[in-house]
Amino acid sequence: MTTPRRVQQQPAYLLHHRPFRDSSQILDIVTRDHGKIALVARGSRGSKSRLAGVLRPFLPLNVSWVARSDLGTLTGAEAAGPPVGIRGDGILSAFYVNELLLNFLHRHDPQPEIFALYREVISVLGSTSNIAVSLRSFELELLSLLGYAVNFRQESGTQRQLDPEQHYDYRMEQGPVPVGRTEGPMVFSGAALLSVQSQEFDDPAVLRAANRLLRAIIAHHLGGKKLKSRKVLMELHRGRIATPDERNPESE
Known part of the structure; x- marks a missing residue:
């Protein structure tokens, strides 16, 4: 059995997201120390998800995940700074x-x-x-x-x-x-x-x-x-x- 790899509080940005199953998403994220990765954010599209206001493009993040394969699972995400005011x-x-x-x-x-x-x-x-x-x-x-x-x-x-x-x-x-x-x-x-x-x-x-x-x-x-x-x-x-x-x- 493959030992899961856990990463905590990694600086990152969300590049792209797409729906996955009923209430989840697959995220393409660029990180400082692990390059571009793909993560499943379980339940993140649900109305009560605490991630709804965090998983946004151009917002600096600290993310945590666990991975056994190429596709990991998001275990935590929080804003690492204010959103960038990009418009037009x-x-x-x-x-x-x-x-x-x-x-x-x-x-x-x-x-x-x-x-x-x-x-x-x-x-x-x-x-x-x-x-x-x-x-x-x-x-x-x-x-x-x-x-x-x-x-x-x-x-x-x-x-x-x-x-x-x-x-x-x-x-x-x-x-x-x-x-x-x-x-x-x-x-x-x-x-x-x-x-x-x-x-x-x-x-x-x-x-x-x-x-x-x-x-x-x-x-x-x-x-x-x-x-x-x-x-x-x-x-x-x-x-x-x-x-x-x-x-x-x-x-x-």
Whole structure:
């Protein structure tokens, strides 16, 4: 018989939940020291459950569980801090961040640096109006921590430093390749690529380039899998005319 493994008071966040049987849920949780895990929360959908107000996205938690297999059982959960006040486009953007972790992280693979990065971006999304900048920075850092670090500083093959005046075709698994044209799905100026690498997003054109570039790179590493939250966010913006203060380059 497998000896149950018990974990107490582990810092965590809820990434996703889905109904299980009559009144329970299966939770996908990211933890600081145990990576992404799946837990059954028995009775958590019941009207008298003490967990109803605790098992919420973006709320810092301390969770306890017991596991004999890949799917564990939640034995306790409590808030470890106040909820993050995310609203508007920030909510969809935070769910997009959750989707990235759900798709990229492997179960039971501890990634404390990614946990810290997640905690930071969730906090920032609750306090900033410049959501797109926060997301682009998060995507770059996440790719690096996952081992998919991108190179926007050197030419593919020659390793020469990029020329700000030259245009480059960014090719997956290779990097920037100099080209004689200025347009194309993955053609960017050297100046834009260098700014993206340095996370210098003051220029709206650079921010749009970063969005286009990172969207393609993430899609490549996801094997073309579509992210629901990104699609919803883009459709939301297509369905209305945003004011300058509302406009979010995430959708451009």
